[in-house]
Amino acid sequence: MRWSDTGRLAALAIAVACVTASLALAEIPLDQRRSGYDNMSAATKAMQDEDTANPASLLVLDGEALWKRKVGEGGKSCADCHGDATSMRGVSARYPAFSPAKGRPIDIEQRINLCRTEQQKATPLAYESRELLALSAYVGRQSRGMPITVAEDDKTKPFIEAGRKLYGARQGQLNLSCQNCHDDNWGQKLAGVPLVQGHPNGYPLYRLEWQSVGSLQRRLRNCLIGMRAETYPYGSDEYVDLELFLMWRARGMTVETPAVRP
Amino acid sequence: MTRKLTRRDALKTAGLLAVGAATPAAAQVQSFAPGQMEAAIRKVLGEAEIGKGKVRLELPPLVENGNVVPMSVSVDSPMTKDNFVKAIHVFNEKNPQPNVISVQLGARAGKAEISTRIRLATTQKLTAIAEMSDGTCWSDTQEVVVTLAACLEDLP
Amino acid sequence: MNRALISLPKSVKRGQVIEIKTLISHVMESGFRHGTNGRDIPRDIITAFSCKYNGEEIFATQFFPAIAANPFLTFHTVATESGTLTFHWTGDNGFEVIEEAQIAVE
Numbered sequence: 001m002r003w004s005d006t007g008r009l010a011a012l013a014i015a016v017a018c019v020t021a022s023l024a025l026a027e028i029p030l031d032q033r034r035s036g037y038d039n040m041s042a043a044t045k046a047m048q049d050e051d052t053a054n055p056a057s058l059l060v061l062d063g064e065a066l067w068k069r070k071v072g073e074g075g076k077s078c079a080d081c082h083g084d085a086t087s088m089r090g091v092s093a094r095y096p097a098f099s100p101a102k103g104r105p106i107d108i109e110q111r112i113n114l115c116r117t118e119q120q121k122a123t124p125l126a127y128e129s130r131e132l133l134a135l136s137a138y139v140g141r142q143s144r145g146m147p148i149t150v151a152e153d154d155k156t157k158p159f160i161e162a163g164r165k166l167y168g169a170r171q172g173q174l175n176l177s178c179q180n181c182h183d184d185n186w187g188q189k190l191a192g193v194p195l196v197q198g199h200p201n202g203y204p205l206y207r208l209e210w211q212s213v214g215s216l217q218r219r220l221r222n223c224l225i226g227m228r229a230e231t232y233p234y235g236s237d238e239y240v241d242l243e244l245f246l247m248w249r250a251r252g253m254t255v256e257t258p259a260v261r262p
Numbered sequence: 263m264t265r266k267l268t269r270r271d272a273l274k275t276a277g278l279l280a281v282g283a284a285t286p287a288a289a290q291v292q293s294f295a296p297g298q299m300e301a302a303i304r305k306v307l308g309e310a311e312i313g314k315g316k317v318r319l320e321l322p323p324l325v326e327n328g329n330v331v332p333m334s335v336s337v338d339s340p341m342t343k344d345n346f347v348k349a350i351h352v353f354n355e356k357n358p359q360p361n362v363i364s365v366q367l368g369a370r371a372g373k374a375e376i377s378t379r380i381r382l383a384t385t386q387k388l389t390a391i392a393e394m395s396d397g398t399c400w401s402d403t404q405e406v407v408v409t410l411a412a413c414l415e416d417l418p
Numbered sequence: 419m420n421r422a423l424i425s426l427p428k429s430v431k432r433g434q435v436i437e438i439k440t441l442i443s444h445v446m447e448s449g450f451r452h453g454t455n456g457r458d459i460p461r462d463i464i465t466a467f468s469c470k471y472n473g474e475e476i477f478a479t480q481f482f483p484a485i486a487a488n489p490f491l492t493f494h495t496v497a498t499e500s501g502t503l504t505f506h507w508t509g510d511n512g513f514e515v516i517e518e519a520q521i522a523v524e
Binding site for chain 2: 435436437446448450471474476477478479480481482483484485486487489490491492493494495496498
Binding site for chain 3: 052059
């Protein structure tokens with residue numbers, strides 16, 4: 001553990017704590033919400049906008065091939081039940097969604113695996129595996145340009161609240177919450193880089209830092225590591241609750257999947 | 263005498279941070295050799311005289327992430343059978359290895375312009391050199407400042 | 419598995435200068451990184467790319483570790499006649515990908 005890192009971020013934490021001690025839950029007004037896209041340079045924006053330049057395009061094409069591949073005991077492909085991928089329009093825009101089978105919301109990766117195990121009678125795909133990301137990117141691509149619309153009803157409200165609690169909870173060695181940076185200090189700089197509001201409107205996305213496509217859970221884990229907090233295992237309820245809250249917080253914003261981010 | 267150049271040093275040099283830097287615990291990069299860019303240029307182009315001009319090296323002055331930096335090189339040339347760009351070479355100053363890309367063109371290219379994405383270990387200069395069909399060489403140099411993402415990932 | 423994505427204009431006029439964009443999936447491991455256990459991560463990059471237009475080489479490149487992962491490269495050529503463009507990537511560990519695209523020239 002480097003003292004320089006702790007020293008710098010601890011100083012920030014103290015400063016932020018002093019400022020936020022007296023503030024109530026400072027949510028961003030709906031009309032002030034900005035996608036991380038807005039902070040990017042023109043060159044990076046161009047990378048996202050053009051299919052032939054977007055490094056995630058290759059994975060989307062892999063997803064297209066996987067969509068048609070017959071797997072499992074029944075030898076069924078996604079296409080056999082769902083037809084053309086255009087039937088997936090709007091699906092990622094409303095995930096995480098409540099699953100009656102699980103009795104709680106699940107995210108799109110879990111939904112894909114539910115199809116694999118229950119319908120295709122195949123083994124579930126590992127988190128962050130190429131196949132799972134490819135399918136998630138392909139399905140997500142069908143919602144590009146659409147507004148985020150996760151359900152806010154009696155079934156999902158308790159989980160949105162659980163996510164909100166996680167979002168506002170101080171954790172880790174630096175005692176920071178997501179809110180400290182992304183609600184209270186967005187637009188200001190951390191290590192020379194502008195703080196984004198942290199909306200999940202482009203996942204899965206190609207992160208330049210990863211040099212590959214990754215899921216929202218991977219990005220949340222990066223945040224937790226950055227905060228020096230313990231990461232939950234992949235697929236934890238905590239991540240899905242947080243994802244649901246974040247998507248609710250980004251309601252109405254446009255899906256950019258597969259996005260590009262620094 | 264070379265010493266391990268860390269991202270901390272690079273950011274300090276760039277004047278971006280007053281206190282320390284968030285360096286990833288893993289993945290330390292090997293250091294560069296001072297003067298490596300000049301040496302690499304001589305290795306490729308021998309004793310040829312390299313003029314300034316005709317070449318336009320485009321890079322963002324400040325990049326969000328050194329892993330993926332868009333770069334384009336264009337050379338002012340009619341690209342006819344008698345007057346064309348034979349090759350374009352790009353060199354860097356402070357990566358562990360001084361070559362970036364070498365490209366062979368010809369009159370069939372129509373336009374001497376390429377673009378790609380490169381990796382930059384730290385803030386540094388890059389030089390693009392064009393070899394013309396008449397044997398002359400031309401160049402352009404750019405300085406790029408490299409910053410880091412705030413929440414870096416430790417290797418799993 | 420889709421390794422490469424190529425884009426060129428759908429139909430072109432004879433003599434027109436066109437831009438060809440290529441994107442290929444590859445980790446481009448520089449060989450200069452050390453892993454968490456201190457071991458060197460060995461180099462694994464694409465080292466060369468060339469494009470042939472109806473069999474004649476019109477463009478060739480040497481890549482070095484400074485090229486970013488999932489190499490993106492654009493270049494130009496004069497549309498002389500209809501036919502086939504062949505794209506050839508080679509690299510470390512026997513890496514080889516060949517893709518073709520048709521070009522229709524009026």
